[in-house]
Each structure stands twice: as C-alpha cells, then as structure tokens.
Amino acid sequence: MGNNSKIIKGNFIFTPGFGELKIAAASFIVIEGKRVKGLYRQLPAGYEGSLVTDYQDKLIIPGLVDLHAHAPQFANRGMGLDLELIPWLEQYTFPEEAKYNDVVYAAGVYKKFVRELWQWGTTRAVLFGTIHKAATTRLMALLAQAGLGGYVGKVNMDRNSPAALSETTAQSLADTEAFIQDTIDRYELVKPIVTPRFVPSCTPALMSGIAGLAQKYNLPVQSHLAENTREIAWVRELHPECPHYAGVYHKFGLFGQQPTIMAHCIHNDAAELALMAKNKVYMAHCPYSNTNLASGLAPVRRCIDSGIPVGLGSDIAGGHEVSIAKVMAMAVQVSKLKWLISGRQEPFFTIPEVLYLATKGGGSFFGQVGSFEEGYEFDALVIDDSSLAVAAGNPFTLADRLSRFIYIGNDKNIIARYVAGRKIEEPQF
Known part of the structure; x- marks a missing residue:
C-alpha cells in the first residue's frame, strides 16, 4: 500500500446506473491518490494490517x-x-x-x-x-x-x-x-x-x-x-x-x-x-x-x-x-x-x-465523478443518521435510512466530507 493510499470502511451506497442502487454493507474502499482502487467485502491480499478509517455503521454516499x-x-x-x-x-x-x-x-x-x-x-x-x-x-x-x-x-x-x-x-x-x-x-x-x-x-x-x-x-x-x-x-x-x-x-x-x-x-x-x-x-x-x-x-x-x-x-x-x-x-x-x-x-x-x-x-x-466504481475520483459524504432512529438498534434497511436522510436529515448528520480523495474540513474564513 502506497503512501498516497487510504482505506475506509462503512456502508457504501451509490448508483452505477440510473435507478440502480448498489449497497455494499460493512465494506472496504481502497483509494489510491484521488481515485477508487476498489470496493471490497474483505480486504484483498497485500492490505492486511493497513490503517483503516472505520466509520462503523455510518452511511457513505458519493458527494x-x-x-x-x-x-x-x-x-x-x-x-x-x-x-x-x-x-x-x-x-x-x-x-x-x-x-x-x-x-x-x-x-x-x-x-x-x-x-x-x-x-x-x-x-x-x-x-x-x-x-x-x-x-x-x-x-x-x-x-x-x-x-x-x-x-x-x-x-x-x-x-x-x-x-x-x-x-x-x-x-x-x-x-x-x-x-x-x-x-x-x-x-x-x-x-x-x-x-x-x-x-x-x-x-x-x-x-x-x-x-x-x-x-x-x-x-x-x-x-x-x-x-x-x-x-x-x-x-x-x-x-x-x-x-x-x-x-x-x-x-x-x-x-x-x-x-x-x-x-x-x-x-x-x-x-x-x-x-x-x-x-x-x-x-x-x-x-x-x-x-x-x-x-x-x-x-x-x-x-x-x-x-x-x-x-x-x-x-x-x-x-x-x-x-x-x-x-x-x-x-x-x-x-x-x-x-x-x-x-x-x-x-x-x-x-x-x-x-x-x-x-x-x-x-x-x-469526468469520473459521483460513484464508487473503480477509477472514479473519491468524493464522499459520511452520514451519521443515528439521530433519525426511532428505536434502539435502528432497524431500518440501509436503503430506508438513506431515504430518511434525504427527506428528514440535515447538515448535522454529515460528519465527514471527501473531495478527490482528500478529507476536507470546515472552511476557516
């Protein structure tokens, strides 16, 4: 794994095609530079022991x-x-x-x-x-x-x-x-x-x-x-x-x-x-x-x-x-x-x-922006929708949780933002 690489874990939701919802629960995404190397259920050989940013049960969608x-x-x-x-x-x-x-x-x-x-x-x-x-x-x-x-x-x-x-x-x-x-x-x-x-x-x-x-x-x-x-x-x-x-x-x-x-x-x-x-x-x-x-x-x-x-x-x-x-x-x-x-x-x-x-x-x-497919620039939002849960354990499906964020969520639910592979913090101006 190169110095310009990162690995993120979470519940990835994206749309490779119009109307096609792809859900990769509890999965790993490998980013090389600013682009997605791959999305995996288990980390492939060569990445064992690498540092992983684990967002646990959070939703991760394209920016x-x-x-x-x-x-x-x-x-x-x-x-x-x-x-x-x-x-x-x-x-x-x-x-x-x-x-x-x-x-x-x-x-x-x-x-x-x-x-x-x-x-x-x-x-x-x-x-x-x-x-x-x-x-x-x-x-x-x-x-x-x-x-x-x-x-x-x-x-x-x-x-x-x-x-x-x-x-x-x-x-x-x-x-x-x-x-x-x-x-x-x-x-x-x-x-x-x-x-x-x-x-x-x-x-x-x-x-x-x-x-x-x-x-x-x-x-x-x-x-x-x-x-x-x-x-x-x-x-x-x-x-x-x-x-x-x-x-x-x-x-x-x-x-x-x-x-x-x-x-x-x-x-x-x-x-x-x-x-x-x-x-x-x-x-x-x-x-x-x-x-x-x-x-x-x-x-x-x-x-x-x-x-x-x-x-x-x-x-x-x-x-x-x-x-x-x-x-x-x-x-x-x-x-x-x-x-x-x-x-x-x-x-x-x-x-x-x-x-x-x-x-x-x-x-x-x-260009290649807006998806988690291989080769795409990694733009992403990490969403903590726990405040939208109405019961212990948040029993909704990942697709339903996404819908609830869209309709009733707000900016406070977005806890991390990435653009072209780089995490961006709140502007200081």
Whole structure:
C-alpha cells in the first residue's frame, strides 16, 4: 500500500446506473491518490494490517453535485418568490448583483455561500458569478480554499440589462478572456466556465465572441434555456431567424460544441430535445426554482429517455435550498405532480433515480465523478443518521435510512466530507 493510499470502511451506497442502487454493507474502499482502487467485502491480499478509517455503521454516499447555482444570489435567498422570473430578476436579483463591483462586499457573501456548500455536502458545483471579474475571481479562490471542486463563470450581459449590469460587447469579451487567462491553470479542482446569462442579455456579437473563447481555451459553457414562457416569447422576438430557443445558442456555437449545461429546460419542443440529445447538452433540473417562480414542471423523464444527460441544481436563489439532498426530495415530489397531469403516463422518480442525478448524473460533467466504481475520483459524504432512529438498534434497511436522510436529515448528520480523495474540513474564513 502506497503512501498516497487510504482505506475506509462503512456502508457504501451509490448508483452505477440510473435507478440502480448498489449497497455494499460493512465494506472496504481502497483509494489510491484521488481515485477508487476498489470496493471490497474483505480486504484483498497485500492490505492486511493497513490503517483503516472505520466509520462503523455510518452511511457513505458519493458527494453531492450542484449543476446550477448563482453564488451572488445567496444574499437574496427567500425573497421575492411570490413573483415570476422576469419581475423577480428586475426587483431582487439585478439590484443585488450590482453590488458585486465591491469586492469586499462580494467576498463577505461568497464566504458564507461556500461555507454552506461545504456544510450541506455539496462537493462539486457549477456556479454563476456576476459580470464583475474581480469578484468572480475571488469566488473561485474561496471555492478552492475550501477544497471543493467546481466551475465558476464570469457572467456576460451586453443588452436588455440594467445600467449597473450592462457591459459593452468589447469590454465583456476582454474581461472574460482576462478572467480565463488568470484562472484557467490556477487551481486543480476549480476552473472557469463560459457564461452567457441567457439569450435576451447577450447580443449576437457577444455570443459569437464568447463561443470563440470557449473553443480557444477548451472551456465548457453554461446558461439558461426555456425556463419561462414569457422569456421564450422574448427570445422569439429577438431571433425570429432561429427555429427555437435552443437554436439560438446552437447558431452561435454555444450548444454542445463545448461541454454545455442548460438550466431548467421546462418548455422545450421535440426538436430542441433532439438537438440537446445529439449534442449531449446537459440539463440542470432545478425543481425548487421551477415551482418558486411559477415556471413549470420540467419533462425530466422525457429528457432522460431521450438520451439527454441530467443533473440537479439548487438554482440559488430562485431555489431557496442549498442542500442537494432537499433538491432530491423535491425532484421526487415534482415528478409526482408531472405523473398526475400526464394521466399517470410519465413515471415519477424513485430515490435511486434522484440519487443518481445528484451524484453520477451531474458528476459526469466533471469526468469520473459521483460513484464508487473503480477509477472514479473519491468524493464522499459520511452520514451519521443515528439521530433519525426511532428505536434502539435502528432497524431500518440501509436503503430506508438513506431515504430518511434525504427527506428528514440535515447538515448535522454529515460528519465527514471527501473531495478527490482528500478529507476536507470546515472552511476557516
């Protein structure tokens, strides 16, 4: 056993495939560097006498992945959620994001946000910053300092935006390239991502320009798609030459030409879904936000069945919960409403299915992340659910204990967190 190796024992629960729950009770996982060497019921030859971190009867699941959140909106979480998307952006979100030209203010909020990501077990996150290069660079530094993995985007906005958040096309492109050059090789687990806010806020020249940057620096892309019916009508007015909303991104090279995440995807037509599947564009499903802002019930099952890769997003602050475990529970609840209004034709989600979306599904955007299979980076949460037991001996099955944690557990139940093979402690900032 090498110096860069570790062995952990516990009750491992993960999803090698969508809906496939794998339970390895009282088992050992061997980690070499940052990757899983193997998961064993008994330690193989050569490991006898090795130091084992024994978590006894605790549950161990892959670290949780948030594919879509707006870090600056953490400050206005829980406000204005009696509005629809566009009025909410105008009255709450844009005024808050305008404050991030002040790096000191931004750092104060971002420290609290990153600490809560750690607290609630999010080990990898894909984040929007703001248009402000310095504040967004600070967000990346804090994420890396906390030991978390992620992609962070400097937002692009050069039209249909409030004055305090409007860039010229040239300035937006120059700041974005400077941000990329400054951060692309700075951290191992935190990287930049190209981030047009959404089509209404980006001119054709800007979209073409940032697509060029994504290709030049081989970077992924994130944005929003078909979240709100009024937004879709607006895009149609702005781009009558395109067959649909997805077609606008595709036209400008921002739809799978590089690895791409589109948040929401509630109202896409069949042609858009086919293009997403063909280009392997990820859907970030954000059930809290979709209900809070009256956006709709996303056809997630249909997307998965179409071959579209799907993960979960908190969408802070359209969504009010940082916890991806709570997002999992909400995804099941929303899917049951979708099942009802579909005449019971579109099956609702199961716990193994949403666990997959929250781990391996979203984790695949980062590579081999989100599972305990051989070769995967070891991201994990150790869960002490003894406080949730209702009888001596905790007679529930391991699968039922997982479900109870998802629905009624909290951050206090998470007693250890690992990212890329390294145990990460509470951020000290």
